[in-house]
Amino acid sequence: MKNRIRRLGSNGGRSRASDGARPRTLRMVSAGLILREAEGRREVLICQRKADQPMALKWEFPGGKIEPGESAEQALRRELNEELGITAEIGEPVAQVRHNYRNGGAVDLQFFAVRRFEGEIDNRIFQEVRWSEFESLPGYDFLAADIGLVRDLAEGRIALEGGR
Numbered sequence: 129m130k131n132r133i134r135r136l137g138s139n140g141g142r143s144r145a146s147d148g149a150r151p152r153t154l155r156m157v158s159a160g161l162i163l164r165e166a167e168g169r170r171e172v173l174i175c176q177r178k179a180d181q182p183m184a185l186k187w188e189f190p191g192g193k194i195e196p197g198e199s200a201e202q203a204l205r206r207e208l209n210e211e212l213g214i215t216a217e218i219g220e221p222v223a224q225v226r227h228n229y230r231n232g233g234a235v236d237l238q239f240f241a242v243r244r245f246e247g248e249i250d251n252r253i254f255q256e257v258r259w260s261e262f263e264s265l266p267g268y269d270f271l272a273a274d275i276g277l278v279r280d281l282a283e284g285r286i287a288l289e290g291g292r
């Protein structure tokens with residue numbers, strides 16, 4: 129299946145604060161859309177941040193910051209192992225989003241499909257992890273940068289085949 133990398137709206141990485149004197153640090157992040165097909169329904173794994181983290185209790189896709197010398201795919205493999213205890217095969221890029229958070233932090237997010245992994249999902253750092261059907265995603269309180277992608281997935285604007 130062909131999938132173009134989509135640059136999604138979000139706030140395009142623009143904000144008034146970026147015109148000011150304080151330089152923003154741009155965090156390069158990769159995140160996984162871990163897919164499974166259950167009884168003919170396509171589901172994706174979503175994760176809730178802990179109460180003591182910044183942006184507490186918001187939902188997100190598992191992943192994290194790309195360290196120097198890592199590719200986005202390598203970073204995601206490492207993060208999925210650290211956060212969920214799985215060894216994942218990173219699939220195609222699905223979307224890229226630039227977003228400026230109000231607290232001054234800017235993120236550049238690359239999302240990849242993940243259809244195969246070894247090991248059982250083990251929640252190591254999140255409040256909760258859950259499989260969600262695409263249509264149900266907008267009912268979760270997602271991080272602001274993810275909202276455009278969540279809507280596109282729910283409305284079928286991004287075609288993604290399920291996983292194992």
Ligand SMILES: Nc1nc2c([nH]c(=O)n2[C@H]2C[C@H](O)[C@@H](COP(=O)(O)OP(=O)(O)OP(=O)(O)O)O2)c(=O)[nH]1
Nearest residue numbers: 157159182188189190191192193235237271273274
């Ligand atoms: N993993 C992940 N991060 C996301 C998503 N959407 C989104 O805005 N982010 C942001 C939240 C964080 O600022 C950053 C990911 O950083 P991280 O996972 O390494 O660390 P963190 O949440 O503790 O953030 P930080 O305080 O260390 O900056 O990307 C998403 O769907 N998944």
